[in-house]
Amino acid sequence: MENSHISALSAKHAGLEARIKTESSRPMPDAILVASLKKQKLRLKEELAAQH
Structure with missing residues:
Protein backbone atom coordinates (compact mmCIF):
# COMPACT_ATOMS: atom_id res chain seq x y z
CA MET A 1 0.00 0.00 0.00
CA GLU A 2 2.72 2.45 0.96
CA ASN A 3 4.69 1.78 -2.24
CA SER A 4 1.64 2.55 -4.37
CA HIS A 5 1.15 5.81 -2.48
CA LEU A 37 2.60 24.56 -9.90
CA LYS A 38 5.98 24.94 -8.18
CA LYS A 39 4.29 25.21 -4.77
CA GLN A 40 2.27 22.07 -5.47
CA LYS A 41 5.43 20.29 -6.59
CA LEU A 42 7.26 21.35 -3.41
CA ARG A 43 4.42 20.05 -1.22
CA LEU A 44 4.60 16.70 -3.01
CA LYS A 45 8.38 16.61 -2.62
CA GLU A 46 8.03 17.26 1.11
CA GLU A 47 5.40 14.54 1.42
CA LEU A 48 7.64 12.11 -0.47
CA ALA A 49 10.54 12.94 1.86
CA ALA A 50 8.32 12.29 4.88
CA GLN A 51 7.37 8.86 3.50
CA HIS A 52 10.98 7.65 3.44
Missing part, protein backbone atom coordinates in the same frame (compact mmCIF):
# COMPACT_ATOMS: atom_id res chain seq x y z
CA ILE A 6 4.80 6.77 -3.05
CA SER A 7 4.48 5.82 -6.71
CA ALA A 8 1.38 7.97 -7.07
CA LEU A 9 3.12 10.92 -5.42
CA SER A 10 6.13 10.46 -7.70
CA ALA A 11 3.89 10.36 -10.76
CA LYS A 12 2.11 13.56 -9.69
CA HIS A 13 5.50 15.19 -9.05
CA ALA A 14 6.69 14.25 -12.55
CA GLY A 15 3.44 15.50 -14.07
CA LEU A 16 3.81 18.86 -12.33
CA GLU A 17 7.42 19.09 -13.52
CA ALA A 18 6.26 18.51 -17.10
CA ARG A 19 3.53 21.16 -16.79
CA ILE A 20 6.02 23.66 -15.35
CA LYS A 21 8.47 22.95 -18.18
CA THR A 22 5.74 23.30 -20.82
CA GLU A 23 4.38 26.53 -19.36
CA SER A 24 7.85 28.02 -18.89
CA SER A 25 8.79 27.33 -22.51
CA ARG A 26 5.82 29.28 -23.87
CA PRO A 27 6.55 32.73 -25.33
CA MET A 28 4.63 34.45 -22.52
CA PRO A 29 4.40 32.03 -19.58
CA ASP A 30 1.79 32.61 -16.90
CA ALA A 31 3.97 33.45 -13.89
CA ILE A 32 1.13 32.91 -11.42
CA LEU A 33 0.40 29.45 -12.83
CA VAL A 34 4.09 28.52 -12.77
CA ALA A 35 4.40 29.68 -9.14
CA SER A 36 1.30 27.69 -8.17
Whole structure:
Protein backbone atom coordinates (compact mmCIF):
# COMPACT_ATOMS: atom_id res chain seq x y z
CA MET A 1 0.00 0.00 0.00
CA GLU A 2 2.72 2.45 0.96
CA ASN A 3 4.69 1.78 -2.24
CA SER A 4 1.64 2.55 -4.37
CA HIS A 5 1.15 5.81 -2.48
CA ILE A 6 4.80 6.77 -3.05
CA SER A 7 4.48 5.82 -6.71
CA ALA A 8 1.38 7.97 -7.07
CA LEU A 9 3.12 10.92 -5.42
CA SER A 10 6.13 10.46 -7.70
CA ALA A 11 3.89 10.36 -10.76
CA LYS A 12 2.11 13.56 -9.69
CA HIS A 13 5.50 15.19 -9.05
CA ALA A 14 6.69 14.25 -12.55
CA GLY A 15 3.44 15.50 -14.07
CA LEU A 16 3.81 18.86 -12.33
CA GLU A 17 7.42 19.09 -13.52
CA ALA A 18 6.26 18.51 -17.10
CA ARG A 19 3.53 21.16 -16.79
CA ILE A 20 6.02 23.66 -15.35
CA LYS A 21 8.47 22.95 -18.18
CA THR A 22 5.74 23.30 -20.82
CA GLU A 23 4.38 26.53 -19.36
CA SER A 24 7.85 28.02 -18.89
CA SER A 25 8.79 27.33 -22.51
CA ARG A 26 5.82 29.28 -23.87
CA PRO A 27 6.55 32.73 -25.33
CA MET A 28 4.63 34.45 -22.52
CA PRO A 29 4.40 32.03 -19.58
CA ASP A 30 1.79 32.61 -16.90
CA ALA A 31 3.97 33.45 -13.89
CA ILE A 32 1.13 32.91 -11.42
CA LEU A 33 0.40 29.45 -12.83
CA VAL A 34 4.09 28.52 -12.77
CA ALA A 35 4.40 29.68 -9.14
CA SER A 36 1.30 27.69 -8.17
CA LEU A 37 2.60 24.56 -9.90
CA LYS A 38 5.98 24.94 -8.18
CA LYS A 39 4.29 25.21 -4.77
CA GLN A 40 2.27 22.07 -5.47
CA LYS A 41 5.43 20.29 -6.59
CA LEU A 42 7.26 21.35 -3.41
CA ARG A 43 4.42 20.05 -1.22
CA LEU A 44 4.60 16.70 -3.01
CA LYS A 45 8.38 16.61 -2.62
CA GLU A 46 8.03 17.26 1.11
CA GLU A 47 5.40 14.54 1.42
CA LEU A 48 7.64 12.11 -0.47
CA ALA A 49 10.54 12.94 1.86
CA ALA A 50 8.32 12.29 4.88
CA GLN A 51 7.37 8.86 3.50
CA HIS A 52 10.98 7.65 3.44
